[in-house]
Amino acid sequence: xxxxxxxxxxxNEAGARIVDFGGWDMPLHYGSQKEEHHFVRQNAGMFDVxxxxxxxxxxxxxxxxxxxxxxxxxxxxKDPGKALYTxxxxxxxxxxxxxxxxxxxxxxxxxxxxxxxxxKDLAWIREKAxxxxxxxxxxxxxxxxxxxxxxxxxxxxxxxxxDFRAAAMAMKPFYGMQAGEMFIARTGYxxxxxxxxxMPATDAPKVWDQLLxxxxxxxxxxxxxxxxxxxxxNLYGTDMDETVSPLEAGLEWTIAWEPAEREFIGRAxxxxxxxxxxxQRFVGLLLEDRGVLRNHxxxxxxxxxxxxxxSGGFSPTIDKSIALARVPAGDYDRAAVEVxxxxxxxxxxxxxxxxxxxxxxxxxGETK
Amino acid sequence: xxxxPGDLLYTKDHEWLxxxxxxxxxxxxxxxxxSALGDLVYVELPxxxxxxxxxxxxxxxxxxKAASDVYAPIAGSIAAVxxxxxxxxxxxxxxxxxxxxxxxxxxxxxxxxxxxxxxxDYQQFLDDLDD
Numbered sequence: 387x388x389x390x391x392x393x394x395x396x397x398n399e400a401g402a403r404i405v406d407f408g409g410w411d412m413p414l415h416y417g418s419q420k421e422e423h424h425f426v427r428q429n430a431g432m433f434d435v436x437x438x439x440x441x442x443x444x445x446x447x448x449x450x451x452x453x454x455x456x457x458x459x460x461x462x463x464k465d466p467g468k469a470l471y472t473x474x475x476x477x478x479x480x481x482x483x484x485x486x487x488x489x490x491x492x493x494x495x496x497x498x499x500x501x502x503x504x505x506k507d508l509a510w511i512r513e514k515a516x517x518x519x520x521x522x523x524x525x526x527x528x529x530x531x532x533x534x535x536x537x538x539x540x541x542x543x544x545x546x547x548x549d550f551r552a553a554a555m556a557m558k559p560f561y562g563m564q565a566g567e568m569f570i571a572r573t574g575y576x577x578x579x580x581x582x583x584x585m586p587a588t589d590a591p592k593v594w595d596q597l598l599x600x601x602x603x604x605x606x607x608x609x610x611x612x613x614x615x616x617x618x619x620n621l622y623g624t625d626m627d628e629t630v631s632p633l634e635a636g637l638e639w640t641i642a643w644e645p646a647e648r649e650f651i652g653r654a655x656x657x658x659x660x661x662x663x664x665x666q667r668f669v670g671l672l673l674e675d676r677g678v679l680r681n682h683x684x685x686x687x688x689x690x691x692x693x694x695x696x697s698g699g700f701s702p703t704i705d706k707s708i709a710l711a712r713v714p715a716g717d718y719d720r721a722a723v724e725v726x727x728x729x730x731x732x733x734x735x736x737x738x739x740x741x742x743x744x745x746x747x748x749x750x751g752e753t754k
Numbered sequence: 755x756x757x758x759p760g761d762l763l764y765t766k767d768h769e770w771l772x773x774x775x776x777x778x779x780x781x782x783x784x785x786x787x788x789s790a791l792g793d794l795v796y797v798e799l800p801x802x803x804x805x806x807x808x809x810x811x812x813x814x815x816x817x818x819k820a821a822s823d824v825y826a827p828i829a830g831s832i833a834a835v836x837x838x839x840x841x842x843x844x845x846x847x848x849x850x851x852x853x854x855x856x857x858x859x860x861x862x863x864x865x866x867x868x869x870x871x872x873x874x875d876y877q878q879f880l881d882d883l884d885d
Contacts, residue, residue: 419818420793608792612818676840678796678816700795700818707796726798726814 391436408502430535459642463489475652529590538580577617618737764876
């Protein structure tokens, strides 16, 4: 038996199939993963993400610390509440974890890191924070619900303290704010609009029930994975890990190269790889033949070499199989994937596959 | 708990068999199996006339979650496959014992019913899994 979130009983009430996820007993689905997926794209679904790790950083030199700790530059965060997605790298330039940083004040930032990497993340952050005199506080007493979909914010509004409701509804994408006992952010992991709501764990079941009554559908980790894959959002441990550079995981946009004098951990190996002809591509694949692409299948590029699918699956929105893959350097837009000994045709497409309910890739495709 | 169809035989791999009047055997996966797999999105079917050994890989069913092999519960040749699953694999979810059948086989030997389970035995097998 694994750790349980404050919503464990709610999942059972809703008929969840519970699975182990990094030591946590989490809902995989509540009946149909596909229906949950569509509900998020078309209406509003909610995910228990209480297993995620929330870490608060405070101190006079917290900004300088974060400028050293992560590859993106928190100096980009000018307005309080603004969030930044970034990777925390080791000295070799491999990804220790990906995370979201909220700028709450000049002496206070909030991080949300992955559940499966909790212990190593906390150890790493604490070790590096010591020199900056930054206090690191894990907020394990907070629960977290992600409400996602085109109607998510509207349906979640009544759950927000009246005094803060208007401000929360007016908040721009990728911002967060304290709203009484809640911390509300307009972020997510589905490619849809919505909120991620942190609250004291003891309040989480009540908020869950309010959202349920408002018509928000409980959605499990299964739908969360197909939604994030369609949105081409990386999954830590699958699309990247400590042996993978963010430059080969589609995360160059999360690296701040300027100012050149900012020394963040892992910078030198990134600089070395940046313009290397060997640098692998990280691409989206659309399966043109019948079948389903899966993690770790081999990608074969005729005359170029071989790569690997990092995340593959079936896209309920597109009704075809899609994948993210790390493939050799080169200029090509077609490849094949080995599935049970057969080579299936795939086309390299620009990601995301789906965003805000709309298919964003060219389904027909023209061969160069 | 859904009633198991009484006219079928079952396997430990959660497949079912129906003996047809012409001597062929229709095969599918049980309600328990489809429920565990989740929404099916693709079925890889064998070629008609393919000879398969008992326990040999015969088809692959893929759900949103994972791919699972379907093993031949008896030795024989593939007499027919359910072509409709190509466009509508979810028939296995919605009607596992009916429209969701997967293949029909012509057995190469007489069927050893002792190696298979009756509905009551399969129900007991499922109950034991839950314990």
